[in-house]
Amino acid sequence: MKVIILGGDGFCGWPTSLHLSNLGHDVLIVDNLSRRNIDNELEAHSLTPIAPMGSRLKAWKEVSGKDIRFFNFNVAKDYDRLLKLIETERPDAVVHFAEQRAAPYSMKSPKHKRYTVDNNLNATHNLLCAVVESGLDIHIVHLGTMGVYGYGTAGMKIPEGYLDVEVVTDTGERLMQQILYPTNPGSVYHMTKTQDQLFFAYYNKNDGVRVTDLHQGIVWGTNTSETMADERLINRFDYDGDYGTVLNRFLMQAAVGYPLTVHGTGGQTRAFIHIQDTVRCIQLALENPPQPGERVKILNQMTETHRVRDLAKMIAELTGAEIARVSNPRKEAPENDLHVRNDLFLDLGLNPTTLSEGLLAEVSDIARKYAHRADLDKVPCTSTWTSEQKAGVPQKVR
């Protein structure tokens, strides 16, 4: 099939593009290189030496014999180019990664909050408008987040997108209804994904647009079988305080002998997925689109849950690293439980890469190998959720 990948230069978008190309699909990447430009703004960079898009695509052609076409424009701002591309190429599906995806970056300042809202909401809405205007029946696969659910689950396994509830009518009758799971986002970034859900529900209802919304956990790992084929294809590995997600941050900290920085008590439970499973899930989502007339299909794209302090302990034991507590920049409960259903992907044949089998390879193949490229000043998270909070300074706990 022909697939347009919006945001195909990013951490998830790039390996997805290669994976789908490798499977024989005709892949087109749209990206305005915003993630690389944000690196410039933050004076941060990927731990791994990512190549420019031109070199990436040349290397992929050499390795696989396949062409991926690249279009550099802003999906949130350049509607006319997006529409023209869709009308000209008539893709079977569009995978939508073209959103600012770091919670700390989205909370950095009013400017960053406003950029995240303006970019993410207009990007999603432009895509939906363009698909409707084209008149084509295009399947949209969107990367959402587990964070739309919030982290208070009332002793219940988080279902996949929809929740059965009972309401009482004025005559005392009890009615079962299935509703979109009530959201409780933890940052401006997460909030935009809850608003995306309302875009999808509306355009699905009014125009019959077929949408799969993937509620993804925190992605760990760096490479997939395709990005390992040549060093010029290597994927990004973020370890800075804004874009470095917790597990990759710990791995790099362990590799360079920096204490593992746990925010608050480390009692936050989060959902995780390996990047290799991410690309496989997107493949499965594309191969199993919603039927015409079907409501938005929501799948939880995660494979295991862990408490942050348990992850730190696991990596400390594996590497001998120390653990340090810093104040939590986020406004959230210090401890939470999290139980998540992911039956839909397991039923489709997903065979998860577990932390216990993949962690050591990440430490030795990526974090240690590129440790000399690390800028340790960039590790602390300096973005805070409210003005009362102060950026944390590491304090060793043992």
Place this chain on the structure above:
Amino acid sequence: MKVIILGGDGFCGWPTSLHLSNLGHDVLIVDNLSRRNIDNELEAHSLTPIAPMGSRLKAWKEVSGKDIRFFNFNVAKDYDRLLKLIETERPDAVVHFAEQRAAPYSMKSPKHKRYTVDNNLNATHNLLCAVVESGLDIHIVHLGTMGVYGYGTAGMKIPEGYLDVEVVTDTGERLMQQILYPTNPGSVYHMTKTQDQLFFAYYNKNDGVRVTDLHQGIVWGTNTSETMADERLINRFDYDGDYGTVLNRFLMQAAVGYPLTVHGTGGQTRAFIHIQDTVRCIQLALENPPQPGERVKILNQMTETHRVRDLAKMIAELTGAEIARVSNPRKEAPENDLHVRNDLFLDLGLNPTTLSEGLLAEVSDIARKYAHRADLDKVPCTSTWTSEQKAGVPQKVR
């Protein structure tokens, strides 16, 4: 108190500004005159001869002795001016009307859908960001819509914003939860108001911003006691296919001898409120703000519900007008029931103006008086919800 009115030149914003000024509050209007500019785009105009803002404010000064200050800028685009105004003026409250508010206009074309989303979401988010950045404890009063609820109410009176539901945990325990009422918007315009709700919930949770969200019904009527004080203060009366709401459209049609255009079967039940009650409700909302730490306060701002065909019949009997059916441009159920709670405003002392007592005055004082200004070509709604639908041509039914 000092109050900034965003969108203070519009149909609800202008009479609200005068009402609050008349009560002795210090009123500042921010407006970029977008509604007048849209009239230019649509080649339509208010049935009533509205004066330019400069004349309006001069007349108000002559009539009342009171000053209202006016700032012409775009809240959705000019964040820095909004922030500076808030920091300099330190208002007690901001009333937020600065959104594109016509469902048919929001469905007119991809350009209009995109404008509505970009304008409404950035306007609301800029306001929240600016209030947080100012560090001031400012009460935000927002004009939402009954349309966030959708029109299928499962035999239940629509509550005020929140719904009690029961969920079943994995251990079989039944838990009562109160959630934001699940939304079911009927147009891109209504969708933006459901997304506004998520902005408010998040900024209330993270930053403690105090917000009152008013879910308003369809406003009818033209003048309030203040706008009647001088003809230069007259409020707008829209009758065109995009901005003319159903009741005002019927009144004008009756006045000029045009058949009353009922969309589809006219079985749609809608909630209504008179413009005089709108301004009174906003006064009550300002006088009864949420407490610090209180969640978003949601009130249903409507006073009665009617089926569209019953309204047409009522006006036909009053005026001798004929009724004509046209195809429904909206994608919606042809018939619906609607029962709405509005106890919160009634408890605060609202004493509604009913249709039965106000309709005749509207017909004679406004619709007949200004009938010579009507452009009948602008009456049909030419915006359709999907590309399959065709604009309706009136067909007489009796």
